[in-house]
Amino acid sequence: MTPRIPESPGLRDLGVANWLFCKIAARRQHVPRAHLFTTLGQHRRLMWAWLPFGGMLMRGGKFSSRDTELVILRVGHLRDSQYELQHHRRMARAVGLDDTTQARIFEGPDSAGLTDRQRALLTGVDELVSTRTLSDATWARLSEHLDRPRLIEFVMLTSQYDALAATLSALRVPLDFDE
Structure with missing residues (x-):
């Protein structure tokens, strides 16, 4: 299936903070790209609103x-x-x-x-x-x-x-x- 949101956005699509976060997340997960974050990161504010909530529930x-x-x-x-x-x-x-x-x-x-x-x-x-x-x-x-x-x-x-x-x-x- 073809992703509905471009799967490997660059700095322009993510902004500096989201781009850096996606790079760090991918490194921690030992993957080339953390697709969940590169997808959600294209809605810059939404990703940062969701992360603390999801993170609190997970750990x-x-x-x-x-x-x-x-x-x-x-x-x-x-x-x-x-x-x-x-x-x-x-x-x-x-x-x-x-x-x-x-x-x-x-x-x-x-x-x-x-x-x-x-x-x-x-x-x-x-x-x-x-x-x-x-x-x-x-x-x-x-x-x-x-x-x-x-x-x-x-x-x-x-x-x-x-x-x-x-x-x-x-x-x-x-x-x-x-x-």
């Missing part, structure tokens, strides 16, 4: 890195977001979610070998992505494992990555890795 919130990556992997799987999966499978491995655990996440909440907490999170992700809300039963199940701030964060994290998957798909952002 600055109350969720553990393992729970965060579990949620992101499930959203990426449900939305068939290869961009999200390409990046977050690596990140998940780095925080201890090995390939076997990732396969269980992709299989879903009924997969053997998951903890009750993981099952509750996956059930919540599945329901929130498919219905855009949570039933009382799912909320109660999540509440057994999450306090109030984490319940709020769970909904925001799931919704953020669902929206990001839609953005990546609609804009046809190319993958960063050649796999």
